[in-house]
Amino acid sequence: MKDLSKLREDFPVLSRKRGDKPLIYFDNAATSLKPRQVIEAVKSYYENYSVNVHRGVYSLAQEATDLYEEARAEIARLIGCKPSELIFVKNATEGINLAAYGIKWRRGDEIISSIMEHHSNMIPWQIVSRRFGLKLSYAGITSSGIIDLEDLEGKLSRNTRLVAVCHVSNVLGTMNDVKSIARIAHDHGALLLVDAAQSVPHMPVNVRDLECDLLVFSGHKLLGPTGIGCLYIREGVEEELDPPFGGGEMISHVELDGYRLNEMPWRLEPGTPNIAGAIGLAAAIRYLRAIGLDVIREHEKRLTACALEILEELDGVEIYGPRDPEERCGIVSFNLRGVSGDLVAALLDEFGNIAVRSGFHCAQPLHRALGIKSSVRASFYLYNTMDELEVFRETLSRICRELEVRAER
Numbered sequence: 279m280k281d282l283s284k285l286r287e288d289f290p291v292l293s294r295k296r297g298d299k300p301l302i303y304f305d306n307a308a309t310s311l312k313p314r315q316v317i318e319a320v321k322s323y324y325e326n327y328s329v330n331v332h333r334g335v336y337s338l339a340q341e342a343t344d345l346y347e348e349a350r351a352e353i354a355r356l357i358g359c360k361p362s363e364l365i366f367v368k369n370a371t372e373g374i375n376l377a378a379y380g381i382k383w384r385r386g387d388e389i390i391s392s393i394m395e396h397h398s399n400m401i402p403w404q405i406v407s408r409r410f411g412l413k414l415s416y417a418g419i420t421s422s423g424i425i426d427l428e429d430l431e432g433k434l435s436r437n438t439r440l441v442a443v444c445h446v447s448n449v450l451g452t453m454n455d456v457k458s459i460a461r462i463a464h465d466h467g468a469l470l471l472v473d474a475a476q477s478v479p480h481m482p483v484n485v486r487d488l489e490c491d492l493l494v495f496s497g498h499k500l501l502g503p504t505g506i507g508c509l510y511i512r513e514g515v516e517e518e519l520d521p522p523f524g525g526g527e528m529i530s531h532v533e534l535d536g537y538r539l540n541e542m543p544w545r546l547e548p549g550t551p552n553i554a555g556a557i558g559l560a561a562a563i564r565y566l567r568a569i570g571l572d573v574i575r576e577h578e579k580r581l582t583a584c585a586l587e588i589l590e591e592l593d594g595v596e597i598y599g600p601r602d603p604e605e606r607c608g609i610v611s612f613n614l615r616g617v618s619g620d621l622v623a624a625l626l627d628e629f630g631n632i633a634v635r636s637g638f639h640c641a642q643p644l645h646r647a648l649g650i651k652s653s654v655r656a657s658f659y660l661y662n663t664m665d666e667l668e669v670f671r672e673t674l675s676r677i678c679r680e681l682e683v684r685a686e687r
């Protein structure tokens with residue numbers, strides 16, 4: 279077993295304390311902390327070669343362009359695609375919107391999403407459905423908290439143009455069987471878009487294995503800077519999209535009354551891109567690959583198993599999603615019976631300097647399906663430790679004692 283505790287020194291935020299209590303950061307599903315290597319890469323761009331890319335012929339411009347395109351290649355390697363299939367966007371949300379506004383919809387086209395999606399993978403489909411007269415429906419979930427494949431298949435028709443689902447739920451931590459969903463979608467001639475915001479940072483993900491057509495993720499959840507994310511578009515699928523935004527760089531030839539589109543991937547990247555963001559994200563990916571995403575997955579599985587054990591031992595705790603850590607990623611959502619999630623999160627902060635999220639985590643329909651308004655979510659990453667979970671156990675026990683939480687009310 280690889281000891282990951284040494285790498286904590288790479289993350290400056292982890293040295294923060296409140297009083298004598300070190301920060302325990304369990305809000306990794308919202309965003310991750312950044313290691314020095316990423317901060318340095320971003321700083322180095324601004325200090326040493328902060329010029330535009332793809333424009334100048336002078337050597338500094340060439341250097342910046344090379345670093346920017348090398349970053350793309352590094353990121354493409356991570357998910358097993360070609361650099362030409364990888365578009366830089368602002369975040370997962372923008373990637374989904376780019377697909378939603380880019381696809382050349384035909385009246386009567388159908389989109390199928392699921393009730394377990396983050397709002398980012400719901401609202402864009404609602405907007406374009408209204409605008410272009412499309413039919414939108416949602417697949418339900420099974421009692422194990424994954425998309426019900428039978429229900430999904432029953433909703434598909436010859437008119438289904440796109441299936442858009444998450445790989446990993448940002449509430450339940452469960453993993454959908456994306457490969458089977460791809461087969462079902464393709465059997466009906468539909469495209470599959472995968473929201474991989476919660477999977478790419480935490481496990482090996484390969485777009486060829488998943489057989490998806492489009493895939494999105496955000497850099498900030500995988501140790502990278504904010505403001506950079508990626509949209510993978512399988513080669514050939516770009517023909518189904520019209521660039522929703524126009525401007526410089528995305529064209530190869532312009533007349534007063536027309537233009538010719540540039541090649542992929544630049545045709546979908548108008549204007550000056552987030553150069554420092556791309557370079558910082560590549561540094562983050564080098565950092566993760568040096569550890570190994572399989573190692574990170576195993577580490578998070580151990581933390582999740584321990585978190586589930588802690589929650590199960592306490593009276594009056596409701597846990598959402600399956601109990602088997604094999605069936606979920608490092609995300610555990612729960613409630614203390616009769617206590618608001620916000621209060622639990624505030625007390626975890628006050629008593630233990632533990633950062634967790636409370637609310638509906640941008641997944642209101644899923645919470646409604648679970649019969650709750652909100653939940654408390656603890657989510658882990660490579661720098662979290664068993665010792666931190668011990669503090670979580672003690673702090674949560676104290677909260678249960680002080681609030682007199684009981685098994686039944």
Ligand code: PMP
Pocket residue numbers: 307308369370371372396398399444446447448473475476496640
């Ligand atoms: N999808 C999922 C599953 C997520 O967890 C998130 C972030 N919470 C998003 C999409 C949106 O990510 P971003 O805000 O970085 O665009």
